Amino acid sequence: xxxxxxxxxxxxxxxxxxxxKNTQKDLDYIMQxxxxxxxxxxxxxxxxAINNTRDFLDVLVMMEKTGQFSSAIKDIDTTIKAxxxxxxVAGVDSMANTMVWVLALLLNNPxxxxxxxxxxxxxxxxxxLVEESDIPNLKYLQALLKETLRMYPVGATLGPA
Numbered sequence: 001x002x003x004x005x006x007x008x009x010x011x012x013x014x015x016x017x018x019x020x021k022n023t024q025k026d027l028d029y030i031m032q033x034x035x036x037x038x039x040x041x042x043x044x045x046x047x048x049a050i051n052n053t054r055d056f057l058d059v060l061v062m063m064e065k066t067g068q069f070s071s072a073i074k075d076i077d078t079t080i081k082a083x084x085x086x087x088x089v090a091g092v093d094s095m096a097n098t099m100v101w102v103l104a105l106l107l108n109n110p111x112x113x114x115x116x117x118x119x120x121x122x123x124x125x126x127x128x129l130v131e132e133s134d135i136p137n138l139k140y141l142q143a144l145l146k147e148t149l150r151m152y153p154v155g156a157t158l159g160p161a
Contacts, residue, residue: 031081035061057084094154101152102145116141 012018038057042065060080063069073079106113123137124130135142 027085028081031085032077034084035077035080056087060084097154098145098148098152102148105148105151106144112144116144 034057038061042058042061057080060083064076064080069076069079106116119138119140120130124134130138
C-alpha cells in the first residue's frame with residue numbers, strides 16, 4: 001500500500017517499521033556487548049597485544065587502541081560493529097549456501113545419501129548428534145563437502161567481476 005500511497009507510510013499498519021527498529025536495537029545491543037567484552041579483555045592483556053589477538057573483533061579493538069583508524073571516522077563504535085557484523089553475516093550466508101547445495105545434491109543422488117547415512121550411523125550412531133571430535137572419522141562426508149565446494153564454490157555466486 002505504501003508503494004501506491006507513499007504519504008501513508010508513516011502509519012505503519014503492519015508494524016514492519018517498528019519490528020525492524022526493535023530488531024536493530026536488539027542487534028546493536030548484542031554487538032555493543034561483544035565490543036565491550038573485547039575492550040575489557042584488551043585492557044587486561046599483558047605483553048604483546050598482537051600475539052594475544054584471537055579474532056576479528058580483537059584486531060579491530062587493537063586498531064582502535066593504537067590509533068590506526070582514520071581520523072575522519074567520528075563514531076568508532078558504529079564502524080567496528082558494522083565491520084564485525086558484515087563479516088559475521090557473510091560467513092553465515094556462505095555456509096548456508098554451501099549446506100543447501102550439499103543437501104540438494106544428496107537428495108538428487110539417493111545412493112550417495114544412503115552411503116552418507118551409513119557412515120553417520122557407523123561412526124556416530126543414532127542416539128546422539130555429530131560432535132566436532134567425530135569429524136576426522138567422517139571421510140565420506142568430508143569428500144562430499146569438498147566436492148560440493150569444487151562444483152559450486154561460494155565466490156561463484158558473486159557474479160562476474
